[in-house]
Each structure stands twice: as C-alpha cells, then as structure tokens.
Amino acid sequence: MDRAVTRRQLLSTTILACTGAAALLASTRLARALSVEPMNSETQRVYLSACGTRDGSYHRQLIAEVRDKLQNTVTEAQIEAAIAATTCPVCGCPITAS
Numbered sequence: 760m761d762r763a764v765t766r767r768q769l770l771s772t773t774i775l776a777c778t779g780a781a782a783l784l785a786s787t788r789l790a791r792a793l794s795v796e797p798m799n800s801e802t803q804r805v806y807l808s809a810c811g812t813r814d815g816s817y818h819r820q821l822i823a824e825v826r827d828k829l830q831n832t833v834t835e836a837q838i839e840a841a842i843a844a845t846t847c848p849v850c851g852c853p854i855t856a857s
C-alpha cells in the first residue's frame with residue numbers, strides 16, 4: 760500500500776513538474792517574442808498628449824506636416840488622400856481618427 764501511494768505521488772509530482780516546465784518554456788518563448796523597450800521622454804509625452812488623452816494634438820500636427828510636405832506639389836484631393844492613408848506612428852490609428 761505504501762509503495763502504491765508512493766508511486767502515485769511520484770507520478771503526480773512528475774506530471775506537475777512536466778506541466779510546470781512546459782508552462783515555463785512557453786512563457787519564456789512568449790517573453791522572447793515580445794520585446795519591451797522603455798519609452799523615451801519624447802515618445803511618452805507624445806503618447807500621453809496625443810494618443811492617451813485622445814485630444815489629438817499630435818494627430819493634428821501630423822496632418823499639418825503631411826499638408827506642408829505636399830503643398831504646391833499635388834492637388835488638394837491627393838493631399839486629402841495622403842492624410843487619410845497616414846497612420847500615427849505612436850498609436851497606429853489613422854491620424855484623421857481624433
């Protein structure tokens with residue numbers, strides 16, 4: 760009887776250990792797939808002011824930059840199309856979304 764309990768305990772702890780190892784391996788792999796980089800202060804400021812609070816000031820700045828860059832080179836319709844196709848490098852939303 761003692762031996763049977765021991766075997767069962769051994770088996771269950773082995774299964775637990777394997778499950779734990781698999782979970783650890785999976786989480787390690789996940790951690791390696793994602794890379795976390797600290798925001799520099801400029802990025803953080805932009806994220807908080809434009810994309811965090813949704814007041815859209817950075818998005819308006821991007822729209823102005825696109826407009827400035829294309830002014831006098833293409834038609835107004837093409838400028839509007841370029842603005843509509845541009846996404847925010849910080850939050851990934853279209854810059855017209857704000």
Ligand SMILES: [Zn+2]
Nearest residue numbers: 810847849850
């Ligand atoms: Zn944004």
